[in-house]
Amino acid sequence: MRLFGLRLxxxxxxxxxxTLATFLLTEFLPxxxxxxxxxxxxxxEQIALVRQQLDLDAPLPSRYVSWVSDALQGDLGKSLITGRxxxxxxxxxxxxxxxxxxxxxxxxxxxxxxLGAWSAxxxxxxxxxxxxxxxxxxxxxxxxxxxxxxxxxVAYKLRLLPNTGWTPIGQGIGENLRYIALPVVTLALTEIxxxxxxxxxxxxxxxxxxxxxxxxxxxxxxxxxxMREALRPSSFSLITLAGVNLGRLIGGTVxxxxxxxxxxxGTAITQAIPAKDYTVLQGGVLLLAVAYLLIxxxxxxxxxxxxxxxxxxx
Amino acid sequence: MRLVAAMLALGLIAAAxxxxxxxxxNATNTGGSSSGSAKSVTTTxxxxxxxxxxxxTIALFSEVKNLDPLKATGxxxxxxxxxxxxxxxxxxxxxxxxxxxxxxxxxFKATDAGFTKWTLKLKPxxxxxxxxxxxxxxxxxxxxxxxxxxxxxACKSIAQAIxxxxxxxxxxxxxxxxSGNATFDNxxxxxxxxxxxxxxxxxxxxxxxxxxxxxxxxxxxxxxxDGKMTLSRNPDWTASPGPYVDKLVYVIQSNEDQRVTxxxxxxxxxxxxxxxxxxxxxxxxxxxxxxxxxxxxxxxxFVFNTTKAPFDxxxxxxxxxxxxxxxxxxxxxxxxxxxxxxxxxxxxxxxxEASALPKYDxxxxxxxxxxxxxxxxxxxxxMVVFQQTLDQARAKFIQTALDxxxxxxxxxxxxxxxxxxxxxTSGKGDFQWTSWGxxxxxxxxxxxxxxxxxxxxxxxxxxxxxxxxxxxxxxxLLGDPAARAEKYKIVxxxxxxxxxxxxxxITTNGYVYKSNVKGGVVYEDGIPRVDLxxxxx
Numbered sequence: 127m128r129l130f131g132l133r134l135x136x137x138x139x140x141x142x143x144x145t146l147a148t149f150l151l152t153e154f155l156p157x158x159x160x161x162x163x164x165x166x167x168x169x170x171e172q173i174a175l176v177r178q179q180l181d182l183d184a185p186l187p188s189r190y191v192s193w194v195s196d197a198l199q200g201d202l203g204k205s206l207i208t209g210r211x212x213x214x215x216x217x218x219x220x221x222x223x224x225x226x227x228x229x230x231x232x233x234x235x236x237x238x239x240x241l242g243a244w245s246a247x248x249x250x251x252x253x254x255x256x257x258x259x260x261x262x263x264x265x266x267x268x269x270x271x272x273x274x275x276x277x278x279x280v281a282y283k284l285r286l287l288p289n290t291g292w293t294p295i296g297q298g299i300g301e302n303l304r305y306i307a308l309p310v311v312t313l314a315l316t317e318i319x320x321x322x323x324x325x326x327x328x329x330x331x332x333x334x335x336x337x338x339x340x341x342x343x344x345x346x347x348x349x350x351x352x353m354r355e356a357l358r359p360s361s362f363s364l365i366t367l368a369g370v371n372l373g374r375l376i377g378g379t380v381x382x383x384x385x386x387x388x389x390x391x392g393t394a395i396t397q398a399i400p401a402k403d404y405t406v407l408q409g410g411v412l413l414l415a416v417a418y419l420l421i422x423x424x425x426x427x428x429x430x431x432x433x434x435x436x437x438x439x440x
Numbered sequence: 441m442r443l444v445a446a447m448l449a450l451g452l453i454a455a456a457x458x459x460x461x462x463x464x465x466n467a468t469n470t471g472g473s474s475s476g477s478a479k480s481v482t483t484t485x486x487x488x489x490x491x492x493x494x495x496x497t498i499a500l501f502s503e504v505k506n507l508d509p510l511k512a513t514g515x516x517x518x519x520x521x522x523x524x525x526x527x528x529x530x531x532x533x534x535x536x537x538x539x540x541x542x543x544x545x546x547x548f549k550a551t552d553a554g555f556t557k558w559t560l561k562l563k564p565x566x567x568x569x570x571x572x573x574x575x576x577x578x579x580x581x582x583x584x585x586x587x588x589x590x591x592x593x594a595c596k597s598i599a600q601a602i603x604x605x606x607x608x609x610x611x612x613x614x615x616x617x618x619s620g621n622a623t624f625d626n627x628x629x630x631x632x633x634x635x636x637x638x639x640x641x642x643x644x645x646x647x648x649x650x651x652x653x654x655x656x657x658x659x660x661x662x663x664x665x666d667g668k669m670t671l672s673r674n675p676d677w678t679a680s681p682g683p684y685v686d687k688l689v690y691v692i693q694s695n696e697d698q699r700v701t702x703x704x705x706x707x708x709x710x711x712x713x714x715x716x717x718x719x720x721x722x723x724x725x726x727x728x729x730x731x732x733x734x735x736x737x738x739x740x741x742f743v744f745n746t747t748k749a750p751f752d753x754x755x756x757x758x759x760x761x762x763x764x765x766x767x768x769x770x771x772x773x774x775x776x777x778x779x780x781x782x783x784x785x786x787x788x789x790x791x792x793e794a795s796a797l798p799k800y801d802x803x804x805x806x807x808x809x810x811x812x813x814x815x816x817x818x819x820x821x822x823m824v825v826f827q828q829t830l831d832q833a834r835a836k837f838i839q840t841a842l843d844x845x846x847x848x849x850x851x852x853x854x855x856x857x858x859x860x861x862x863x864x865t866s867g868k869g870d871f872q873w874t875s876w877g878x879x880x881x882x883x884x885x886x887x888x889x890x891x892x893x894x895x896x897x898x899x900x901x902x903x904x905x906x907x908x909x910x911x912x913x914x915x916x917l918l919g920d921p922a923a924r925a926e927k928y929k930i931v932x933x934x935x936x937x938x939x940x941x942x943x944x945x946i947t948t949n950g951y952v953y954k955s956n957v958k959g960g961v962v963y964e965d966g967i968p969r970v971d972l973x974x975x976x977x
Contacts, residue, residue: 172591172592172596175590175592179590207505208505208506208665209506210506210649210650210665215665218664218665219666277698281701282701282704282705285705285706288702288705288707289698289701289702289705289707290499290691290693290695290698290702290707291667291668291691291693291702291707292664292667292668294664383666384694384695385695385698386698387499387666387667387691387692387693387694387698388666389664389665389666389667389668389692393666394665
């Protein structure tokens with residue numbers, strides 16, 4: 127519990143650095159949000175007025191301090207471009223990314239764990255070689271291409287699933303899953319390939335351990351040996367990577383969002399960058415940073431359950 | 441595999457295309473052809489009786505920033521398609537006939553010979569979704585809001601052109617303009633002043649950005665930005681026989697191919713496109729699909745800064761135009777669009793053979809350049825290029841075309857949209873060449889802004905020609921469309937002589953609909969009349 131509290135405290139400076147860096151980077155970007163608001167027919171006096179209304183003429187440190195003090199009170203401000211509440215925007219978009227990220231990870235782990243474990247058990251044999259070759263092939267294909275191939279086959283040719291769009295869970299879980307299936311499978315493909323190879327490698331080493339050989343000698347079933355004896359000590363790298371990837375998947379799926387027409391956080395953030403909509407950008411980055419750090423914290427804590435020695439030795 | 445390759449190639453380009461640039465049109469086409477020529481225009485003939493019911497789902501290419509008319513453009517490609525169902529429209533402009541027709545208005549007419557006095561009469565018994573009356577007071581409140589000193593509206597200068605408004609009865613607004621304008625109704629049709637929000641909602645400071653209160657044919661049920669917008673039929677709508685469909689769903693899909701595929705797989709009943717090849721693909725995959733569209737003229741142009749060397753010399757402007765194979769540019773870079781050969785749209789009322797652009801002639805171009813180089817030295821210039829992939833592709837194409845000539849060198853300066861727009865519209869002439877679109881349906885609006893010398897910023901080429909100014913000013917005071925067209929002919933012909941900018945393609949803004957969707961019509965620069973859509977059983 128102490129470790130957890132300490133790690134939570136360490137998040138504060140990290141968040142400050144992340145938000146300050148984002149603020150500075152935004153400032154260095156070319157362009158002016160006022161042109162996005164007013165359009166090309168704006169007159170100079172209108173531009174000056176809107177700049178004043180949005181407080182864009184204030185010095186950067188003053189704007190940053192003002193943003194931080196508002197954020198600490200739970201107010202992330204309003205989008206400079208749309209005037210929409212940033213908190214409301216994030217609340218609306220985050221479920222899309224969370225659902226994609228969680229389902230992608232679940233699907234990837236569900237497929238990759240048995241695949242990787244069996245490959246390790248059959249190391250060097252035909253099944254292992256087939257899985258390894260396929261995995262390298264899948265990793266080499268960028269997700270946007272996998273997406274288009276899946277759309278062409280599953281949506282266009284077979285007409286099994288919709289090629290684009292989004293239905294919130296609140297409007298029916300069945301419809302929601304129908305729409306999210308292709309994006310999740312697209313993203314999971316790469317994860318499955320990476321996870322299965324990572325687990326295969328770690329588990330192949332674990333299977334050479336004395337206690338595993340002893341378990342085998344005791345006549346325990348392959349399933350028991352692989353899933354009960356060898357999996358836990360072989361899964362440190364897998365859990366670390368899955369944690370990092372979960373953070374990445376929450377905010378880093380913009381191309382998939384675009385292809386499948388998903389109203390996600392990545393789209394909101396990438397649209398905010400060229401428009402210099404720094405309130406949306408800051409809010410989005412803050413949320414992603416918190417999510418990323420919390421996930422990594424949970425991953426760290428999970429190590430203590432996987433290996434009690436870590437807990438004992440701090 | 442071929443399908444994937446095609447989707448990939450088109451997807452990369454189309455994803456980068458963004459807005460239609462507020463492009464505007466001069467023809468309404470609801471036939472199967474994607475031709476941009478006004479000659480091929482047919483109007484929708486509804487041979488069957490419309491029936492009520494169903495949900496029509498239409499895929500759009502981009503999300504709107506907000507739903508408050510004050511912060512909207514009214515352009516068909518960007519927000520007009522969302523504003524119309526929610527707010528309706530006072531008038532709709534037909535680019536083929538070059539006239540506005542009243543919709544929520546009963547009539548909108550000038551009442552004096554100088555076109556300074558106008559009377560707007562509204563249809564009775566119209567009301568906003570908050571139950572308040574859609575009346576003359578609502579029009580006055582909205583237009584005063586747009587004209588206010590702190591108004592961010594792109595329509596502000598038009599609202600400020602109104603000197604006074606009086607309300608002789610609840611359904612009538614008498615306007616006095618600061619200066620005469622024979623097509624003030626067309627001007628209203630073109631911008632956000634056409635879309636009226638509930639004055640009660642404005643006074644109560646309702647969040648119109650997210651929760652619009654209008655009196656249009658539909659009412660918004662739900663809006664998931666970058667996802668979809670669901671609207672239901674407004675039972676109080678009386679301005680047209682529709683709406684026929686129960687629900688209208690707009691889905692955002694920025695990838696052009698996904699929109700086309702979505703219609704083929706049955707996800708959408710229609711989709712927006714300005715890409716001819718998408719129309720062809722959709723019509724191939726969907727038998728008898730229709731394309732309700734507006735052909736765009738002057739929507740995409742290359743602008744020379746006529747006050748800065750080397751483009752202050754007509755020989756260089758002409759040489760550059762002659763050096764670019766526009767047919768190749770249109771076919772290979774702009775996805776099989778139609779190359780522009782004239783300033784005016786062929787078949788339109790203001791078309792004139794004398795408005796022809798110089799033909800591709802590399803040898804002739806070299807001759808003009810040699811002449812210039814002999815007098816003033818080698819030509820170097822910088823093109824202001826936008827970050828969009830398509831803009832960079834066409835700029836590189838032109839750079840390559842000019843590289844084939846001696847004595848001329850073009851550099852590209854790729855910049856952020858805001859910076860580029862600032863340079864181009866500053867009126868200070870901080871650029872030499874750029875790509876630009878002139879929002880035009882009625883030439884009184886777009887052509888006037890683009891070419892009248894009294895429009896610094898809006899006239900980015902800094903073009904200044906007394907004949908053109910005179911023709912534009914005279915046209916503004918002519919009530920007869922045919923007489924106005926004669927004046928615009930003079931402008932187009934003079935442009936063909938002076939070449940301050942040049943259109944390079946004719947594109948179309950429009951909506952492809954499946955064969956069972958009837959009543960597909962667009963107005964203005966491509967705003968769909970969703971109140972007229974219905975499903976044939």
